[in-house]
Amino acid sequence: MEGTKMFPLLFLFTRFLFYGNHLVLGERSSYIVHMDKSFMPKAFVSHKDWYSFTVNSLRSVKQKSKDQHLIPRSLIYTYDYAMHGFSAVLSVDEVEVLKKSPGFVSAYRDRNVTLDTTHTFEFLSLNPATGLWPASDYGKDVIIGVIDTGVWPESLSFSDDGMTEVPARWKGICEEGQDFDTSLCNKKLIGVRYFNKGVIGGNPNKTLSMNSGRDTEGHGTHTSSTAGGNYVEGATFFGYASGTARGIAPRARVAMYKVLWAEGGQASDVLAGIDQAVADGVDVISISMGFDGFPLYQDPIAIASFGAMENGIVFSSSAGNEKSIGSLHNGIPWVLTVAAGSIDRFFAGTLTLGNGISITGWTMFPGPALVSNLPILYNKTFSSCNSTDALSEVGHGIVICENGFFFDQVNYISQSNAVAAIFITDDPETFEFSNFKYPGVVIGTKDAPILLDYATTKNVTPPYASISFQQTLIGSKPAPVVASYTSRGPAPSYPGILKPDIMAPGTLVLASWIPGTPTASIGSNIALTSNFVAVSGTSMACPHASGIAALLRGAHPEWSAAAIRSAMMTTANPLDNTQEYIKDSFFDYEIATPLAMGAGKVDPNQALDPGLIYDTTPQDYVNLLCSMNFTMGQILTITRSPFKCSSPSPDLNYPSFIALYTNKTTTSVQEFHRTVTNVGDDATTYKVQVIAPKGSVVVVEPDTLVFGQKYDEQSYSLTIEYTRSDARSITFGSIIWVEENGKHTVRSPIVVSPMIPVW
Template structure:
């Protein structure tokens, strides 16, 4: 068998020696069932394939041997999916298509990163609810796929932690400035994967060849998910208090796959593959791949293998803000959008007449701005150039009608001591960069300031800094940067799923990378940093999912996702609909926030869940316009397409109409709910139909006789609105007769978007 395989395969690649070109890394997916018995394991099989390519080229025309490095394996994969990555020429990759068991291959690609008080904002507390029910996530293992970790951070000390679970199979891999003793009972594993980045940059020396974090991103995300308690945390006096992650007693395993020298899919795949093999319970991955179909998306492929093993994957929605820009729109993962926190970082402007105005600032020092003249010149009030401000003297200059970030830079080049920036730009409140003494006040509050300046001969002002207010309203608000659905990779499942805090999240940072600056030449370091992005939202969801896994170890990843979605809150802390900061504070669409803002304590007891098995996802894939090999690239060879179905049992609904198409859209969905409440219960449906639509549900009532009983229902959406490109939305809510549970699912009616 082995000799026959070699003969056939060598013939298929015989011509390569004539046309060897520049090699690059390819990711190759294989059907492992085709492995000849002559090979002891898949590693030998894959190595034989690559050796055959190289030897054939050499034998054929040795005098024409290319100076390009020989074909070689980069990684082999056998847990989250089957296959390998290798340095190949285009011709060699094409030749592999004739190899027995070949499914698909594509070039390695670059991945996009999605860059204290949140536990209180989410109502997590030690007396009742999800924290005590899960024992704070004790012994649940969160695998973080990221830039590495700073093990000395106080968030990773192991005070109060018990022994490492015996089921853990991971290691603490040594490397540059990193030894195995740096792991402990909190940070139980660290591995690093850089064969992809080295293959893509063969002459590059890695700046930190170990699991140590050089960018800060991985330290921040992992401490957000599961950091231990750290007293006295703050950002230069802002947000001071005791820091902790969502699951403070969960274990952290870091898989470093992103490097200063590059971010490669092959390394990401290797990290996820190893995390599954090591025995993590939850994966947090704050990155994504844009513009690729599911069967070429490394996160989609590896996460399918993860959910087969019962591992929930939490992923970020992306930071591209536009409708249809969302990545990680993968039906079997949890896709997380970002929102604001009810916290305001402030400075106080006190006028000479005693009137005070509270404004936004994150200037990182207690600057002395006391009784200085307020300077306002309408001709230069935009503060938009160094030239315009060249004649400004000492005092507090007033700037308006411009970009605050640009104005900060130009004012810092002038003789002014400080500035007041008049702006309602929502991006200001999502950015911690504030390198010059000043405050941002709203145009509404500016009326008081301008009246004082105009009527006073020598107007004076003072500014104090480093103030933090919590409980601000309205909150949460959908972040301006968060990517909106529908997902181009698969729009027929509504994404994102939920929203969690993502703006100015305070978490651990690395001590050798600046987190703030004063002026243009003073950089500041610290142990904690406030960052914004769906990267920060994703680990919140991962930590909460770990808590749910601890409280309900019998729940599948789909059940956990369902509990998070159906209990999410679509109202803010004023009891009004959550608003979208990017769209002028209009009511937020589920395309921006999914089912709503996460409510961890309600998710502990959701009443009903929408469950799904790996076979259900296979049935979904089989209904798509994918080839057999494309489907097997994701599923491997464990499943058949005997029952294809486009109707996944998902806790949300999305229907599309075509722009310019006449007629009525009619879409019917089938769903199955499982009673996870205790004993008997009964529910009635409540429908809020999207504008222009009629929504029918059958049946309209449920009566459950016991726990884990399942019942089915159907939903028909008839859209009769105008075909004008608008998105409308509503909901279906199952309300328990005794009022103990409300199980809500969003509905979206949307114009169709292009599919990747």
């Protein structure tokens, strides 16, 4: 992927005070300096000589001190493989002079890098100084109920170090079972229950392999530790992403409801688990699973989540991993539906060619292998690496594999005589999974000509190379991108609400796992285990959103579940870390539509203070159901109690807009009505900005909203007149309510999309 080799180092700012051209206060700092090697004068034998001369030629700056001595300069390192340039101890003035030197590219202050496991909390800008973490006291006493495969209670992520007493309002229990007793719960893991009557009924002749809340799959341990795990130092996945692990809400409580088993999963058990979580008094429910092919009134998650919503519980769910348009599940109007995106973290290996050129590629080979000065093997007859026969003549060395599917190629390579491999591919799926069982590195087609030119040029010395492993680079660009695997809307169960709602980190998320099970392999015969694994999926994105919802619940206990969802949606960021629109890896890195990422990447600190919210009552959802041509019995299945269809309406007060057309539609007009509540502190005024979908005209009336005080409500209408260009055209835009003082911007995506058949 373009940009993944670019990674800014984190740096420590040192304060300086200048007077004229002299440094008055402050010490020198070490800098990383990037240089364009093509500018090196021919007078220099090597880059080292050039860099040394450049540093020594800088104008000295006198220090205002007693001795008036010149501040010494010091060249620390020169680089010629991972980058071209050097590091040196310099003053700010000297850096300014350096910028005028031939070949200068960039410079920034250096610092020792400490990586913190999933890194996603940093990627989401959570920090202990300001914003949502301190405002919520890190989620203290908020209870996250996780519906999943169980939990491994001995994991350090569920240690109760630093936790206070369990809230008195908690009604749950720690249920005993096979290899599980009540002593395994504590002030962090406050409840564990399991539900298996459905799966036993469906498999009467089978005995459950683990008849308790203990996790034997790993999925539940991973999701629950991501949402609310405690701090764990020294976490790593075989040398990658090493650091201190923590959940998004590290001081929240975790309660596990095991509803999925090695022997299967039944809707009845899922319903029972959610039902019990509501009864126990959880504040947030996190569920990384879904049911495909069912209408809302037959979907256990849709049904059970309605009751959770009525009890004020934020219900966070995954969008699914089916990739295509219209494949999304959990497109339920009263839940938060979460898509998956990448992180600005790149697991790397360095390929160093015999001519001194280095290429940074991708690898997750689980070991510090020594691949040093080995011959490069390249031949068109076996370069596809797509069969054992094709590789049968390969000898001792590093094979170049191109024009093939990486996951097949690595299997065939592992059965050959090759020592290692270089894979050439831009397939985004390659960079989303951690199964790298043979020494090797993946490089993109952009870097391939450098490798192939060296490998095929006839020289006296045959081509050779070295590969190093276990490197973790932070700050890769662009990030995020929409993951290739994430399911996309419109939601088949109800396409009239734009889904997914938001996007959260889901690719190669590092979190706790169960011990004693294979998490990586070397070749076909060596299985490796780890207490932490890097896993990809919307299952990993969902608990990030669940953790953020828990933090918001802690900071704003007065907000409804809909208000929390609204705050997360209207403050989400549609831009990546290059300040361009987020791209979709599944569609050749085109600009992502809201059908793939919802409103954008969730921004926890902005969600803390959204300015305006779109609130929704249980009756509003009933009115929506009444407009869906369901029978009274089908609606009752969801509502569970008598209801009134006095004002049936498909126009839910939702923070997004979707206009649907059929193949017969040419031009159409659709009108929406919305009400927003001021949750800012003062009287204020907002004005609208409109970015209309291509081919559409969007009119918002009124275009100015005036609020007299906090909690005032104002309403507006939005009309879309659109003309489809073809039967598969998807266009999108947004409206943004901008506060007069510029403090708040409240953004809602708009999509014009073809209709998806309703179940």
